[in-house]
Amino acid sequence: MNNALLDSLLEELCRINGTSGREEKVREYIISKIADKCEYEVTPLGCLIVRYKGRRTPSKKLIISAHMDEVGLIATYINEDGTIALDCVGGVSADAVIGRTVVTESGLTAAVGSKAVHNLSDEEKKTPASFDKLYADIGAADREDALRYIRSGDVLYFRDGYTVTADGGIISKAIDDRAGCAVMLALILENALEYDTTFTFVTQEEVGLRGARTAAYITEPDFAIVLEATTAADIPLSEGAARCCELGKGAVVSFMDRSTIYDRELFEMSRRIAEENGIKWQTKTVVAGGNDSGAINISGDGVRTTAISVPCRYLHTPSCLARLEDFHDCAELARLMADTLSAQ
Amino acid sequence: MPTGVPGLVKHTRKATYEGFLRKVKMEKSEFISLVCRLASINAVSGSESPAAEFCAAELRKYTDDVYIKAGNVIANIGERKPDKLHLLLDAHIDRVGMIVCAVDGGFAKVSQVGGLDRRILPAQRVIIHGRNGDVCGTVCTLPPHLAKEKKVMEPDELWVDTGLADAADRITQGDPVSFDSPCEEILGGRICGAGLDDRAGAAVMIAVAEKLSQESELPCSVTVMLSTQEEVTCRGARVGAYHIDPDIALEVDVSFALCGGEKPEKCGKLGGGAMIGISPTLDRALSDRLMGIAQELSLPYQTEVMHGTTGTNADYFTISRSGVRTAYAAIPLRYMHTPAEIVDISDLMNITELAAAFAGRCGTDE
Numbered sequence: 108m109n110n111a112l113l114d115s116l117l118e119e120l121c122r123i124n125g126t127s128g129r130e131e132k133v134r135e136y137i138i139s140k141i142a143d144k145c146e147y148e149v150t151p152l153g154c155l156i157v158r159y160k161g162r163r164t165p166s167k168k169l170i171i172s173a174h175m176d177e178v179g180l181i182a183t184y185i186n187e188d189g190t191i192a193l194d195c196v197g198g199v200s201a202d203a204v205i206g207r208t209v210v211t212e213s214g215l216t217a218a219v220g221s222k223a224v225h226n227l228s229d230e231e232k233k234t235p236a237s238f239d240k241l242y243a244d245i246g247a248a249d250r251e252d253a254l255r256y257i258r259s260g261d262v263l264y265f266r267d268g269y270t271v272t273a274d275g276g277i278i279s280k281a282i283d284d285r286a287g288c289a290v291m292l293a294l295i296l297e298n299a300l301e302y303d304t305t306f307t308f309v310t311q312e313e314v315g316l317r318g319a320r321t322a323a324y325i326t327e328p329d330f331a332i333v334l335e336a337t338t339a340a341d342i343p344l345s346e347g348a349a350r351c352c353e354l355g356k357g358a359v360v361s362f363m364d365r366s367t368i369y370d371r372e373l374f375e376m377s378r379r380i381a382e383e384n385g386i387k388w389q390t391k392t393v394v395a396g397g398n399d400s401g402a403i404n405i406s407g408d409g410v411r412t413t414a415i416s417v418p419c420r421y422l423h424t425p426s427c428l429a430r431l432e433d434f435h436d437c438a439e440l441a442r443l444m445a446d447t448l449s450a451q
Numbered sequence: 452m453p454t455g456v457p458g459l460v461k462h463t464r465k466a467t468y469e470g471f472l473r474k475v476k477m478e479k480s481e482f483i484s485l486v487c488r489l490a491s492i493n494a495v496s497g498s499e500s501p502a503a504e505f506c507a508a509e510l511r512k513y514t515d516d517v518y519i520k521a522g523n524v525i526a527n528i529g530e531r532k533p534d535k536l537h538l539l540l541d542a543h544i545d546r547v548g549m550i551v552c553a554v555d556g557g558f559a560k561v562s563q564v565g566g567l568d569r570r571i572l573p574a575q576r577v578i579i580h581g582r583n584g585d586v587c588g589t590v591c592t593l594p595p596h597l598a599k600e601k602k603v604m605e606p607d608e609l610w611v612d613t614g615l616a617d618a619a620d621r622i623t624q625g626d627p628v629s630f631d632s633p634c635e636e637i638l639g640g641r642i643c644g645a646g647l648d649d650r651a652g653a654a655v656m657i658a659v660a661e662k663l664s665q666e667s668e669l670p671c672s673v674t675v676m677l678s679t680q681e682e683v684t685c686r687g688a689r690v691g692a693y694h695i696d697p698d699i700a701l702e703v704d705v706s707f708a709l710c711g712g713e714k715p716e717k718c719g720k721l722g723g724g725a726m727i728g729i730s731p732t733l734d735r736a737l738s739d740r741l742m743g744i745a746q747e748l749s750l751p752y753q754t755e756v757m758h759g760t761t762g763t764n765a766d767y768f769t770i771s772r773s774g775v776r777t778a779y780a781a782i783p784l785r786y787m788h789t790p791a792e793i794v795d796i797s798d799l800m801n802i803t804e805l806a807a808a809f810a811g812r813c814g815t816d817e
Contacts, residue, residue, distance in 0.1 A: 206571025224568035276614030
């Protein structure tokens, strides 16, 4: 696969803002790329289903799926003093937003504030931040002033700021799961697959795998490959199996997580394909997390599902950290898995 | 009120500085730009040189007598004479941050420099200032499902992840680490970002120097000092005050602006003007003088009453050498010591006028 194309798609996708339920800008971007190549439809929940025509038609139907939404924040109330009460969209820890700036839908910078450290009691210093005590401050004078720029129900995004390190690390918001979207888009744009394949760019993964559930119902697949980003904890604060998976060790193929027990045969197939083709791969050393596989594998009569993930540190923060080499391994493994499954 | 002590305010209106301040007035947009540029310079306590060089260059626009001594920027305005009082105007140019203690692969073990709120550190973006250039990084945090209990990280758990497989050729022990959060203008003439504590005060001092440089007959001689290491017990100010040996000092630092979670009695109001300090350790007559000037010039102000020391450089000016009568005016600021501090430019402009008028009054009311 063309790594330069993959890398540029990843950067462009990560820079787009789209929290769960508000994926429209991501969807529009993807449509703009594939509209003249493939048939597509947009489902009632905003999922984008793209029907890719290969050179051959498989006997069984494969979908490749990734989610377009990212985690973020939502304005729940405008306080009298012009600050904005917040809650999370998806699994965002208050730790990951306190004491930094975020961006409103209207593009304004907002500080996520709290009491100054100097005025915290000893107890408060030891208590992690929680959303009930946090608020966003856009600099508005009071409630009336703030309402000119923001309303309850508006979402707020992590700051973008896509950074590539000297040896191919990437630091950005939303790598989860624009990495999966980028691989799918590259497979389509490069005509990389031999067989007809359905791509589902789904919504609302972060709030309960909701888009994927409906997309699987609509597409009725026999097989599914879910492309994701998954938690790596290979940092000095954790040791041994608790590290989960590691950056630079290749594509992550899971056998089980909190949402799914993956099809054993497909797991073994992934391992074999990776090893035969010199693609770095690893599996997770912790049964943790979950992804759209959980919704897809129990759709209809059941769907045989595998997940290929980019290992990523600091998932669900504004500073996700992954490595391009692992991302490329995922793309290559996904390509080979897709055609192998379709050839069955 | 006691009398007979030089420098005590008598609240008599004097015309010496009428119109004095409005001769040259930095435009609001120009002021915001100065604050943003100055505050965005990543210079942590002990590594203030980039900020010092910037400030020295700004101050040289207004006086030829500018130098850096022991890290402090010192700018003298007006000829120092035995029969004139010498006024020290000070703000600090260091910022809170971190420092690299060890490097392990792509990770740097760091310690905090100054009082950090460790609640805010998980996944913060930072910059490590390596000897051959900056390296970006993220403060390590365990993913929620692996953290055994939800707790604030301890000081010995602070690591920065450079994302590099090996960072040893780029960073080393002692490299300063700053928050990666440049300042920008937000709504209502407010400014948000890291480092406004106390670069906002330093910007005020540069603006005051501009005003004073336009004044031909200052009643006192003035040193503007932009000092180092305030966040680590005011070390720059201590040696700076000894070097300058002033008669009177005015400190401009930041203080707490009211916001959610804070107590009104402990805070000023953002946009409410200078928070003029009153405390047993500050010279009450000078506090009164600041309030008198604010009233005369119709500048908004508020008081910050403290029961002992101020927690600022002022504490060390008062006990420098044989003792220095000291006043303190603070800029209200929200979310202190985070990368998302907020100040209101109107407060900076008002404090600039107040501090310049204070200099214009020093020596005339004795």
